[in-house]
Amino acid sequence: MTVEEFEEFYAHSAKQLVGQVYLMTGDLHEAQDVVQEAFVRAWDRRARLSRDAGPEAWVRTVAWRLAVSRWRRRGRAADAWRRHGGTAPAASPGPGTVALVAALRQLPEKQRRVAVLHYVCDLTVEQVAAETGISAGTVKTHLSRARTALRPHLEALDA
Template sequence: MTDEEYRAFYASAFARLVGQVYLLTGDVGEAQDAVQEAFIRAWSRRRRFAGGDEPEAWIRTVARRIAVSRWRSARSRLAAWRRHGPLADVPAPGVETPLIVAALQRLPEEQRRAIVLHHLCDRSVDQVAAETGAPPGTVKARLSRGREALRQLLDEADRSDTIVTLESRHV
């Protein structure tokens, strides 16, 4: 099947396949998404759809499998939610958050990752070491150096903010 033939096939079969998958899933939005995903997957196989092959049957089967897979994932998420309950309310970021993010971005990636995992994700040094593939001693060194660099960067930001505030009062 050439590219042009595939495009024509898509134009003629999409609505029909959505209707069929809708009857299987009971959700028109899910049917549209699943059929679209199946057509995307079929694009790389379009040259194999020749002669006796039935591209519509292949796409319908793939779309049904995609819909079932999504349904199973949703069911698993619901079961987990029922087991664990809703997530606790997370407070909104404070006014200092942009300063911290900007300071973290200026740290070397290894130090930033160690600080975020240890201090913000509540991971132990051993857990950070396992996740990053670095020895615990290296993680401790990265945390120490990163905290010191972060302190200096935040002090710098605080001093510049104070200067801007003082300068704006004299205007």
């Protein structure tokens, strides 16, 4: 991937990837941070990234793994970070997004990730299975359970 192609890829994908990772993690600042770090890592390997090989999936997977690593490493440091604040606040998400994130937070981690990849990122069951390393049947099970768990929350939004 040339420098120009990478810049175009970044411009086209960054905001969307932040939104996707935000829905998976439930933390907008964390999503912005890990997606940015994933793009830095992608920059270093841009010669090997190919549009056909799915650079967006690669960046999303790296961002997810970074987020999980941070959760494991950080423990109580996350609370201190929130107490003391960070950089200038990003634009607030709308009420529908806040409600969706709150509903997604009720799901177990694997169900939440699979649901976001399938319904928000618009990946097929097979693509979700490949990206998460679980079987297509397990992806379908997680999707079914996620839909069942989310139904009351989403119906309340429509009311």
